[in-house]
Amino acid sequence: MSLLKLFCPVARVDSVLDVPVAWIYSRGFRGVVLDVDNTIVPWNTDDLSPEIAQWVESLKRAGLSVCIVSNSGGVRRVEELAKRLGIDCVTLAVKPSKRAFRMALEKMNVTPSETIGIGDQMFTDVLGGNRMGLSTVLVRPMVKRDFILTKFVRLVERVMLKVLEKRGMMVSRLEYPNDE
Numbered sequence: 001m002s003l004l005k006l007f008c009p010v011a012r013v014d015s016v017l018d019v020p021v022a023w024i025y026s027r028g029f030r031g032v033v034l035d036v037d038n039t040i041v042p043w044n045t046d047d048l049s050p051e052i053a054q055w056v057e058s059l060k061r062a063g064l065s066v067c068i069v070s071n072s073g074g075v076r077r078v079e080e081l082a083k084r085l086g087i088d089c090v091t092l093a094v095k096p097s098k099r100a101f102r103m104a105l106e107k108m109n110v111t112p113s114e115t116i117g118i119g120d121q122m123f124t125d126v127l128g129g130n131r132m133g134l135s136t137v138l139v140r141p142m143v144k145r146d147f148i149l150t151k152f153v154r155l156v157e158r159v160m161l162k163v164l165e166k167r168g169m170m171v172s173r174l175e176y177p178n179d180e
């Protein structure tokens with residue numbers, strides 16, 4: 001059970017846009033760790049939608065610290081995205097390793113328990129964040145295109161998600177201000 005918990009996000013939602021700023025803030029989170037590929041942009045692109053740019057802006061306006069943590073080898077692309085969004089970034093992260101998360105927490109000057117990690121992959125974003133003691137939210141990948149290895153991992157992920165769903169370990173909606 002506790003091993004399973006390492007793979008379990010608090011919620012699985014369609015998109016970062018389904019993670020309300022008010023929810024994040026009201027739960028006491030002060031730091032937000034963001035994955036890049038298939039979380040805030042379609043895989044391996046810099047196609048940042050105005051909606052997501054605005055969502056990040058609203059996080060900052062709420063006084064939250066935001067930091068990208070990305071495994072991508074496209075360091076320049078990730079750095080450019082972070083710059084456009086006006087947020088910090090940690091590149092070449094090797095998630096689920098804890099190291100990059102630790103660096104992100106340092107940059108944001110927040111503790112693990114006051115930080116929420118958001119990403120599209122269970123075995124990097126969720127596992128890494130949970131290992132570091134963050135709360136995590138899993139979003140559906142923006143596009144089907146992905147790193148070739150990731151496509152295989154998704155098969156296992158799908159099985160794991162079924163198990164977690166069946167056990168009622170994660171919610172599918174983050175409501176605010178209504179109670180859930």
Ligand SMILES: [Mg+2]
Binds near residue numbers: 035037038120121
């Ligand atoms: Mg990703």
